[in-house]
Amino acid sequence: MNQYFIRRLLFAMPTLLAISFIIFAVLSLAPNDPMSQFALNPAVPQEVRDNIRRSLGLDQPWPIRYGKWLYTLVTTGDLGFSFSSRLPVTELILQRLPTTLWVIGMAYVLSVLLAIPLGVISAVKQYSLFDHLATTVAFIGFSLPTFFTGLIFILIFGVRLKWFPWIYDSTIKVTDADSFLLVLKQSVLPVMVLTLFQTATLMRYVRASMLENIPQDYVRTARAKGLSERAVLFGHIFRNSLIPVVTLIALGIPTIFTGALITEQIFRVPGIGSLLVSSFNSSDTPVIMGVTIIFAVLVVLFNLIVDVLYGFLDPRIKYS
Amino acid sequence: MATLAETFTPAAQPAVPHQVYSPMQLAWRKLRRNRAAVFGLVLLGALIAYIIVGSFVFSEEYANHNDLSLRLQGPSAEHPFGTDPIGRDILARTIYGGQISLLIGLASVAISLVVGVLVGAFAGYYGGTVDSVLMRFTEAVLNIPSLFLLIIAAKYAGDKIRNFELFGREFSGSLIVIILIIGLTSWMYLARIVRSEFLSLKEREYITAAHALGVKNLRIIFYHVLPNTTAPIIVAATLGVATAILSEAYISFLGLGVRAPTATWGNMLEDATRYIENAPHIWFFPGLLILITVLAINFVGDGLRDALDPRTLTH
Numbered sequence: 001m002n003q004y005f006i007r008r009l010l011f012a013m014p015t016l017l018a019i020s021f022i023i024f025a026v027l028s029l030a031p032n033d034p035m036s037q038f039a040l041n042p043a044v045p046q047e048v049r050d051n052i053r054r055s056l057g058l059d060q061p062w063p064i065r066y067g068k069w070l071y072t073l074v075t076t077g078d079l080g081f082s083f084s085s086r087l088p089v090t091e092l093i094l095q096r097l098p099t100t101l102w103v104i105g106m107a108y109v110l111s112v113l114l115a116i117p118l119g120v121i122s123a124v125k126q127y128s129l130f131d132h133l134a135t136t137v138a139f140i141g142f143s144l145p146t147f148f149t150g151l152i153f154i155l156i157f158g159v160r161l162k163w164f165p166w167i168y169d170s171t172i173k174v175t176d177a178d179s180f181l182l183v184l185k186q187s188v189l190p191v192m193v194l195t196l197f198q199t200a201t202l203m204r205y206v207r208a209s210m211l212e213n214i215p216q217d218y219v220r221t222a223r224a225k226g227l228s229e230r231a232v233l234f235g236h237i238f239r240n241s242l243i244p245v246v247t248l249i250a251l252g253i254p255t256i257f258t259g260a261l262i263t264e265q266i267f268r269v270p271g272i273g274s275l276l277v278s279s280f281n282s283s284d285t286p287v288i289m290g291v292t293i294i295f296a297v298l299v300v301l302f303n304l305i306v307d308v309l310y311g312f313l314d315p316r317i318k319y320s
Numbered sequence: 321m322a323t324l325a326e327t328f329t330p331a332a333q334p335a336v337p338h339q340v341y342s343p344m345q346l347a348w349r350k351l352r353r354n355r356a357a358v359f360g361l362v363l364l365g366a367l368i369a370y371i372i373v374g375s376f377v378f379s380e381e382y383a384n385h386n387d388l389s390l391r392l393q394g395p396s397a398e399h400p401f402g403t404d405p406i407g408r409d410i411l412a413r414t415i416y417g418g419q420i421s422l423l424i425g426l427a428s429v430a431i432s433l434v435v436g437v438l439v440g441a442f443a444g445y446y447g448g449t450v451d452s453v454l455m456r457f458t459e460a461v462l463n464i465p466s467l468f469l470l471i472i473a474a475k476y477a478g479d480k481i482r483n484f485e486l487f488g489r490e491f492s493g494s495l496i497v498i499i500l501i502i503g504l505t506s507w508m509y510l511a512r513i514v515r516s517e518f519l520s521l522k523e524r525e526y527i528t529a530a531h532a533l534g535v536k537n538l539r540i541i542f543y544h545v546l547p548n549t550t551a552p553i554i555v556a557a558t559l560g561v562a563t564a565i566l567s568e569a570y571i572s573f574l575g576l577g578v579r580a581p582t583a584t585w586g587n588m589l590e591d592a593t594r595y596i597e598n599a600p601h602i603w604f605f606p607g608l609l610i611l612i613t614v615l616a617i618n619f620v621g622d623g624l625r626d627a628l629d630p631r632t633l634t635h
Contacts, residue, residue: 015463022461022464026473139615145566145569145607145611147592148611151607154597155597155600292464299463
């Protein structure tokens, strides 16, 4: 089994390399771009511009820059410095991480907690009023673009009802119950937007997976040998239905890290998503590369975790 | 003998002969019975009527005409959906924007179909090294959040192509860029579906027979295997149109979409965050139209998935 995982990790390396290479290549196809902030400034003479380019290492061709970037990362684990703020990329990411984990992470946990019971009830009581209602809402929920729900929620709950603030203020420090309440209140709207979308997607998946297991022979066998409905439902159907659902949940966890680009933009949440958007705008290659490569590593890692979980949840699966 | 033959003549059969349906007819009959799918089709029909009939009512010149004295007016009899930050009529813009949004959806799906089918077919059919290389590449692209790729590509290629004229209408050159990048960042899922279909289909006897008859590989791929994978491809392509329209809206929302003067539902939302409270009408109508379109396409796609699945029963 260990051998299997080591092989999997080795196989993941080319993928990681390919990802970093693709992003770096695309980013580098923009000549001169990180300097655009000086482009229209006549006070910055050409030599100064050239010096800045040299100090950022931009005078070299991009394959060499990619090689250097990769070499530093592999040998020291250093992600380099941001072009625009000159801060280490790791530090920038760590600054944004708590907000991202709080808002996007909370939405993710909430949607898992909501989607599983909703999906299970919907499947067990198939074609009931609850099922029709839940599936219709879920269908609309995952068709709703997040920018639209975000704007509508702001208009209803922020502007009209004045229940929640819609601009996220990251300067609030949690020191007592009052400030915690403030932070909680300003997180409600972005969390709601994300939860609605994710719950909808996940709930449909849970329901489908349950419905696939309900008519199976082993369920009839379980009932035939006199197990209680509870035991059949939770011990047999639910446990088997959970296997693909766990995959989906685990594979979605890395996306928490990259944040929600659109939702963070609407509510001005200073998470990793908005860090990315501003890095895209200033062509801050090191930051974009840093976030992407961490994300890619997380994806590979969680794929492995899913494999381990599979073996645990489904004894039929053996790795060799 | 004659009497026996007579009893089996068609004349002795009931008046309505047993009808034989083609697979497509069967799928259509199943689709028609799916209330959600029919609802989706009706919605789509209404939307298409809206953007076609509307273009006879308002000229594109009118849709792009700005009058700063009329900026940010709320809905009125003159401007039913109100006016935008530079005084253009939003109703007329949703009509022309809708044409472009649908065009982006269809054209980018066409591109992703070509790439996805080719990658999936070659990987699945040839296997071995071809498969590993192609699938590793697909996996790599799949592991980069598609919005990243869209943003990077839109940012750097956004204004590289000059505006062009087609059928007497002027289009922003960025339209082509947006179509290309959405198409080229959305083929991975399709490639995987096609590959898995090819993996199982190429083991069938009829393919072995084709090989034995000396049919060339390319001909087997496109004439013998590919036609049998149309059902999942149709479903994926239908749902892909909705995703493409959404992608356009998302990059436009970040200010990287199709440039002026061409209107799209997406780029009408560009200034939305600045006018959330003061002028909600500027983002509400295009946003609503995107929502309705996506919902309608998803209904149809979901219905098609059931209708094209030979395992579901037909009566």
